[in-house]
Amino acid sequence: MGMTSGRDLNPVLDRVDRTLESSLDRLFDFLRIPSISAQPAHAGDCRRAAEWLCAELTAIGLDASVRDTPGHPMVVAHDRSAAEGPHVLFYGHYDVQPVDPLELWHSAPFDPKLVRNADGTARIVARGASDDKGQVMTFVEALRALRAERGTLPLCVSVVIEGEEESGGANLLPFLEANRDELRADVALICDTSMLEGGVPAITTALRGMVGEDVTIHCANRDLHSGIYGNAARNPIELLCGILASVRDADSGRVVLPGFYDGVQDPPAEVRAQWQAIAPSDAGFLGPVGLSVPAGERGYSAIEQTWCRPTFEINGMTGGYTGDGFKTVLPAQASAKVSFRLVAGQDPAQVRAAFRDHVRGLLPADCTVDFAAHGGSSASVVPSDGPALRAALAALGAEWGHPAVTVGSGGSIPVVSEVKQALGMESLLIGFALEDDRIHSPNEKYDLTSFHRGIRSWVRVLGALADA
Structure with missing residues (x-):
């Protein structure tokens, strides 16, 4: 009973x-x-x-x-x-x-x-x-x-x-x-x-999945004096910044990796309406963290960008001298930690492979790259x-x-x-x-x-x- x-x-x-x-x-x-x-x-x-x-x-x-x-x-x-x-x-x-x-x-x-x-x-x-x-x-x-x-x-x-x-x-x-x-x-x-x-x-x-990656770009065989080698020697921090920035289209907010959105579907209209009632304004959703304008894909509210759309994020970068004072160094390498939040229909292994191909495709001569995976899970x-x-x-x-x-x-x-x-x-x-x-x-x-x-x-x- x-x-x-x-x-x-x-x-x-x-x-x-x-x-x-x-x-x-x-x-x-x-x-x-x-x-x-x-x-x-x-x-x-x-x-x-x-x-x-x-x-x-x-x-x-x-x-x-x-x-x-x-x-x-x-x-x-x-x-x-x-x-x-x-x-x-x-x-x-x-x-x-x-x-x-x-x-x-x-x-x-x-x-x-x-x-x-x-x-x-x-x-x-x-x-x-x-x-x-x-x-x-x-x-x-x-x-x-x-x-x-x-x-x-x-x-x-x-x-x-x-x-x-x-x-x-x-x-x-x-x-x-x-x-x-x-x-x-x-x-x-x-x-x-x-x-x-x-x-x-x-x-x-609905839970997003995730792909985490460490990416390290190597250029010169040692740290260099920027006055002696600057301009002539490749700067791996500048290179890494440009490559990572190119993953997202600045106008549309969309990730440009081939096949990234294959299988991705919007939630039903009634679900979007319910979410709109929960967070009726982007400024209200972002206000508690001191922001007001959503930075992701155009055409989606802030709550939709976080709940049902995939994303690419740069979680941290290191390279060169970051201690107290100043040092005019041109570093030999630069590293970043990046993550993708995935939604239903996306394959973590495929996204990881597409990201690595994108980075490798933009590497100039004399430069190499290493990757280290940090977990991969599908959306639920x-x-x-x-x-x-x-x-x-x-x-x-x-x-x-x-x-x-x-x-x-x-x-x-x-x-x-x-x-x-x-x-x-x-x-x-x-x-x-x-x-x-x-x-x-x-x-x-x-x-x-x-x-x-x-x-x-x-x-x-x-x-x-x-x-x-």
Whole structure:
């Protein structure tokens, strides 16, 4: 029997409300573990976080274990006791970003605080509060409330929590493939995304993929005195700037690589209209970062340029002398880090090859180039007419008192394509973070409302999916 009616859910939701303080205590215990996956000194803390999560899931009644990988361990848990309904796989990560620069934190990053805002609301401040420990614990606490109130879950649940998302996630795909039979379910639930401002719940249905490249151009065999060799010797910084600038047409804003837009389609008119309602003006969308005019393809709004159009970006450049004072050097080499954000229909390998061909084709005599790949993932799109999506949207709307919307994301979450590749499953991206949560930055926070109503939301979503 389903459990989406108010009569069925109210006792569970009441329990969530009554036990919020103890839920917060557990989250704070989790946040105190400095599980920084990128720093070898914290390898023991990463394992401690995995073991802590395993113990919590076991206490709820799931069959949980810590699984070793060549890197940091995974946490896997199952509850397959439900007699009917779908099977869901929840994904999150327990590792966090480094905390530098430490001096910009208002409190110790691994000493979580509940800070009251001027308007009476509260926020949880700690590294990992939003990304991703707070989000993970909304799901764990929903399972706890369901088990405590009803004795069982409304559907079969599996859980995979990794410890390397913030440091490349190299071991996730091999792990999923090696454990395919154990982990395959009907749909994946990924809680690593955001809501819209004003308490508008959202499910992310489109994620861009990414291609990252290091490119280094070599000219002279050593750094040169610019007075002696300037003009006669090729300047690799100038050359690299010109080549990278030529990747995008200055008038149209389009990327000029052959075949770059093959297979790229605009979203349906009704989706574009919904996005227009979310961000009715470019200046409003860009205003919080001090800008007002979109710089990408002409004919697309700022929100469309970030949610549904592919892009080319220069993320950093080095070469020559950049220290204090002045040095009239003509460098032997120059390097850049560039990235492409991809949309559905684009092949990361094809884009990478086209970029390298473009650079090589513009190299003059005496110059060489080296490339180093930094990841490549395809874009992900969730079908807009699936029963699971419809059920989840309705459940979120019921909790937040506002119709839930589907949104795109300019970012990339490789796990979505990896789940699709390894397990053949679609994903629902349901998160309760906000744009101002300062993830990856000092003073990361997660609103208390996001945590509390996030737990309630998962209770409703799991009930709705059981009926769907």
